[in-house]
Amino acid sequence: MVSITLLAALFKTAFINGWIVRRVLCGYNKPDMVEILRNKSFATRFQILIEIATHGPTIQQRAIAQELSITPQAVSDYISQLEGESMITYLGRSRYQITREGVNWVLKNVREVKAYFDGIDSVINGIVISPAIAEKDIKQGEQVGLKMVNGLLYATADCQTKSTGIAEADAKAGEDVGVRDIQGLIEFSYGLVAVLVVPGIAKGGSRHIDLELLKTRLKGVSHVGAIGLESVAALHRAGIEPDYLYDVSGVVIDAALHGLSSAVVCTEEDVYALVSSLKDRNIEYSLTSL
CATH class of the missing domain: 1.10.10.10 (Winged helix-like DNA-binding domain superfamily/Winged helix DNA-binding domain)
Incomplete structure (x- = not known):
């Protein structure tokens, strides 16, 4: 707080x-x-x-x-x-x-x-300098293009991107490099958050979910969080290990702001707090009851 x-x-x-x-x-x-x-x-x-x-x-x-x-x-x-x-x-x-x-x-x-x-x-x-990962070898003073890849900012020798800058130092591919004099806007869209709601234990918990619906909603999702033990159990029933168990709302919000979509399996008791956090940061989300 x-x-x-x-x-x-x-x-x-x-x-x-x-x-x-x-x-x-x-x-x-x-x-x-x-x-x-x-x-x-x-x-x-x-x-x-x-x-x-x-x-x-x-x-x-x-x-x-x-x-x-x-x-x-x-x-x-x-x-x-x-x-x-x-x-x-x-x-x-x-x-x-x-x-x-x-x-x-x-x-x-x-x-x-x-x-x-x-x-x-x-x-x-x-404003002064921004870190990026060198996509290929870069020389100090070279103009570079900037793009987002999997939530990370990359500096590339391709200057046809809508945002460009000047490399502050030499950098090999994969190394971090400072970029100054940034011009234009980097093209990327905010990520989405799929919220999948599991009944609380008083209503049967993970035993009372549509398991196939859960598997379908998580198909192809790279980042999965779980809030509540019932949610962890539901994921285990589906043969899925959650990527995030702690500060899940903070993780998915930060991911969305960097262009990454994710899913959160959440108990009914915790869904209000999660959705409120997403609304506070203007993160687009979907809500599905399992």
Whole structure:
């Protein structure tokens, strides 16, 4: 989990500096600006909730105003709004408590901002120099083409690709090489995630699945993850060993962002969290009940 306090500091810095990034690199467009960075009022509500969550329940409105560099009256107005929207509860005598609704709203925005900053990080880190694997022997200063192969960025002597750059050093085939002065967009499409749902053990688990449907859906799939013991058992019944058992949602999301499709066999109890993670990163997915 990203530190809420750290995110609050990042929001403040972003507004002060007018942080706007307009660079397009390696096929990764600048992520859409999230509402909390676009709207100062929205961000202030967020920061007030953070102050109450981290320093409450006993906290003076004046202390919040000083921390956020706004007037006490503004804090009072925001707190009235938040209380009216059931984001916080007033306990009396300058005591406030964030509600379940408030916590869920904060965490939703934390996820959105984390995804935004992750996208910005990918862009910024690649502006100066980007690593690639040499497809063939490459000489320093040589113009190279860039392409994605199985989720990896390759530098090739073929400069007919839509994206090109300059090799920073000599490299033999298979070695990593830095590429600078990148121009154009690398051609690739985001991967898809097929989610295959297995009943929980209370409903029979892997014994109550359509085994042939599972085999059909996984035919030709190179990357298979399993969430839940029932899912592992289902795959074993099909004679398939899962490639990923831990942080499966993170793995398939990262794979999709690098152009690789995958499948996840998931229990009913875990499917909501998985699908929510995919939606948060705008990853296309299909859902099949086994």
